[in-house]
Amino acid sequence: MKFHSNDIQNVLKPYNLISEIKGSAALNKIAPVEEGGEGDLVFFDKKDFLPYIEKNRPTAVVTSSEFFPKIVSLGIRVCILSKNVGVAHAIVKQKFGDWNWYESEWGRIHPSAIIHESTKIPNSCVIGPNVVIGQNCKIGEKVVIQANTVIEEGVTIGEETKILSQVFIARNTEIGSRVWISYGAVIGGEGFGFAPDENKVYHRIPQTGKVVIEDDVRVGSNCTIDRAAYKETRIKKGTKFDNLVHVAHNVQIGENSILIAQVGIAGSTKIGNRVILSGQVGVLDHLNVCDDSVFLVRAGITQDVTKPGVYSGLPLLPIQDYMKLSATLKKLVDMRNEIKELQKQMQELVSNQKKD
Secondary structure, three states: OOEEHHHHHHHHHHHOOEEEEEOOOEEOEEOOOOOOOOOEEEEEOOHHHHHHHHHHOOOEEEEOOOOHHHHHHOOOOEEEEEOOHHHHHHHHHHHHOOOOOOOOOOOOEOOOOEEOOOOEOOOOOEEOOOOEEOOOOEEOOOOEEOOOOEEOOOOEEOOOOEEOOOOEEOOOOEEOOOOEEOOOOEEEEOOOOEEEOOOOOEEEOOOOOEEEEOOOOEEOOOOEEEOOOOOEEEEOOOOEEOOOOEEOOOOEEOOOOEEOOOOEEOOOOEEOOOOEEOOOOEEOOOOEEOOOEEEOOOOEEOOOEOOOEEEEOOOOEEHHHHHHHHHHHHOHHHHHHHHHHHHHHHHHHHHHHHHO
């Protein structure tokens, strides 16, 4: 997609991300900083990449205050000073470097799609091959639903939401606007609810609640979010899931939280706002995790977390205590050998004293 440097300013203006811009030029594409040359726009905020700018001389560079004077001195045709290069990169690439999700080789609605007559599809939507949409669903404008996705009855989907191939969305699920649900995700599958009898035979408890996903949520590939037993499992706005995340029934996850691959959250737990759960973090059921807390890889959350901070390990510890414990564990073998040597010396001393 060809565009102009002036377009960058217009796109970023609502976000107040540009502090200064020098020069003007037509641009062909957004390129990686290692390869960007004539006609290219690159984003640069790490000194290790400066040699690439000097060698390849891209037409336009978005950079930080640390490097802006240097970029200007190199004679780069368009120099853009941004308050946050990473966010500027995200917004500009969404506008000028993303796929066009509304250009489908199959047309607007593929003839193999099965859509119940009670569900109306706006003209701005794209529906792929073998999609199944049940009765009484409400689909917003500019929704994309890719091949082999199944959407059961009573589902609501907000505008500009993208649902990629092989997704399953269970009945009565509510999905907000600008939500992204990636390949193979299962939204609203039955929660894991069973009651054992005296013979340890497990009896299914029907899960008749729903899942609610608020605006601007991202659900990665092969994630599973279970519907509640009675009320709702809720993912609040702006939260992002990596791939392979499991959320059990009745869970609530706050706004703008991050869940990395293989996180598992057991039923009825409440996760606060702006929480980060790193890879393979596990959370037990019926817990409360406070806002602004971070849990490092493979942390195990087995009790309420009431104080914001960075945590790790099992049992869970504040990061400073965890690092001290880790350092001590590395020395355990040497400490054990030293203790054994001291014990040996003490035994010899006692034995010699008895002889005397």
